[in-house]
Amino acid sequence: xxxxxxxxxxxxxxxxxxxxxxxxxxxxxxxxxxxxxxxxxxxxxxxxxxxxxxxxxxxxxxxxxxxxxxxxxxxxxxxxxxxxxxxxxxxxxxxxxxxxxxxxxxxxxxxxxxxxxxxxxxxxxxxxxxxxxxxxxxxxxxxxxxxxxxxxxxxxxxxxxxxxxxxxxxxxxxxxxxxxxxxxxxxxxxxxxxxxxxxxxxxxxxxxxxxxxxxxxxxxxxxxxxxxxxxxxxxxxxxxxxxxxxxxxxxxxxxxxxxxxxxxxxxxxxxxxxxxxxxxxxxxxxxxxxxxxxxxxxxx
Numbered sequence: 196x197x198x199x200x201x202x203x204x205x206x207x208x209x210x211x212x213x214x215x216x217x218x219x220x221x222x223x224x225x226x227x228x229x230x231x232x233x234x235x236x237x238x239x240x241x242x243x244x245x246x247x248x249x250x251x252x253x254x255x256x257x258x259x260x261x262x263x264x265x266x267x268x269x270x271x272x273x274x275x276x277x278x279x280x281x282x283x284x285x286x287x288x289x290x291x292x293x294x295x296x297x298x299x300x301x302x303x304x305x306x307x308x309x310x311x312x313x314x315x316x317x318x319x320x321x322x323x324x325x326x327x328x329x330x331x332x333x334x335x336x337x338x339x340x341x342x343x344x345x346x347x348x349x350x351x352x353x354x355x356x357x358x359x360x361x362x363x364x365x366x367x368x369x370x371x372x373x374x375x376x377x378x379x380x381x382x383x384x385x386x387x388x389x390x391x392x393x394x395x396x397x398x399x400x401x402x403x404x405x406x407x408x409x410x411x412x413x414x415x416x417x418x419x420x421x422x423x424x425x426x427x428x429x430x431x432x433x434x435x436x437x438x439x440x441x442x443x444x445x446x447x448x449x450x451x452x453x454x455x456x457x458x459x460x461x462x463x464x465x466x467x468x469x470x471x472x473x474x475x476x477x478x479x480x481x482x483x484x485x486x487x488x489x490x491x492x493x494x495x
Contacts, residue, residue, distance in 0.1 A: 238293075238474040245299040250456035252325050253298065262300045264291045265310040265318055265327035265449070269402040271425035272479050274329050276309070283307060286479040287446075290347060291328040293471060294448065297464050311399040313379030316340045319449050326457070327449035330422060332381040333493070342454060343447030344461035347472075349490050351440020352382050353420035355427060357408060362415055364438030368393045372414040375404035382418045385442055401426075409433050419444050421480075445490075462492040 247253040256262050266288060267274035273285040288307075295305050310318045315331060318324050319341045326344075333343045354374075356362045368374060370392045376383035378397040386395055396413050398404050404416040405426050416423065423436045448461055465472070472489070 238289075238478075239296050239471050241296045241301045242299045245297075247298070247456050247460055250454050250460070252451050252454050252457050255322070256298065256300070256325055261304045261306060262295045262298065263306045263308060263324050264295065265315065265324035265329060266291060266307050267329035268307075268309045269400045270330060270422050271429055273422060273425060284479070286348075286475060287328045287330060289475040289479060290448075291326075293475065294326065294328070294461055294464065297460070311379075312377040313399070315379075315449060319451060322451070325450070326461075330419060330444075330446055331449050332419075332444045333447040334381060337449075340452060341449050342452050342458050343449060343493075344458045345447035345465060345492055346445035346490055347448070347465050347492075348421070348446035350419040350421040350444050350446070352385060352417060352442035352444060353423050353440055354437050355405070355408065355416040355423040355434055356414065356437055357411070358433060358435050360414065360435075360437075362437060365390070365441050368415070370394065373412075374415045374417050375407055375413040376417050377401050377404070380418065381444060382442075386417060405430070405434070445493075447493075459494070462494050465492050 266283070268276035268283065270285065270287075274283075274287040275285045276283050291307075292302060292305065295301075308318070308324055310324065310327065310329070315327055315329075316337060319327055330348075331343075333346055337343070354362065354365060361367065362372065368386075368390050373394045373396055374383075374386050374390075375396040375398065376386070378399055383395055383397060386393055396404070396407065398407070401416070401418055401422060404413065407413045408416050409430065416426075420436060420440055427434055427436050450457055450461075
């Protein structure tokens with residue numbers, strides 16, 4: 196059984212296939228307006244005198260006087276670490292910073308931890324990170340172990356191939372085409388479930404899959420189109436995005452199961468406004484030319 200196309204859901208999704216969640220424009224728990232962003236106008240301010248009763252995660256943050264955030268660092272324009280400057284950038288990184296600011300913590304109080312896809316749930320369960328923001332698809336299986344705030348971003352699974360490849364969509368995948376994705380990711384499981392004859396390859400990082408594609412050891416890379424577009428922009432002479440989305444991925448903020456207070460706080464941050472999110476989007480993904488809509492959070 197193949198993944199069915201949700202024609203209505205994706206009618207307005209072009210090759211960049213994004214729809215991103217709401218943002219907030221100002222309240223004691225949902226600040227907006229004046230934070231400094233490097234080289235840009237202010238986007239948010241750091242809240243003061245924040246109280247979040249009933250959140251063990253916030254209690255731990257307060258005790259250590261700092262926030263530990265799980266991120267990706269190999270996804271251009273979403274979650275990226277520049278090895279030369281050691282600076283982090285991207286839509287997800289700024290979402291993580293905005294959440295931290297709403298809790299009363301500025302950049303100098305944030306510790307970032309790069310967590311591979313396969314280790315995300317365990318890192319949250321173990322308390323290694325306070326929350327995780329990194330193209331993290333909300334699924335029922337993951338909800339058995341952790342909770343999610345959001346979604347703040349909706350995209351669809353796509354394919355990245357060599358510029359001279361004859362693969363034009365998922366319909367061209369076969370027993371002769373090896374598809375690569377991150378270990379433990381939703382996209383690689385989708386391929387296994389719906390295209391069982393297609394060989395797969397897994398690496399901890401999507402960038403390793405991209406290297407394998409450029410080197411010719413795999414035939415395609417699959418993950419969310421938002422991620423693939425960033426790589427295609429980096430290597431336009433070597434690789435390209437093909438086809439249209441063939442799944443729906445809803446990105447959420449991963450956090451400890453049962454921390455309803457923190458989940459509600461982040462959901463409120465996403466729900467109550469739009470200006471901060473729009474600024475984050477414009478800064479990181481605005482050049483895509485995509486028109487986006489704000490999905491409602493799932494306040495389960």
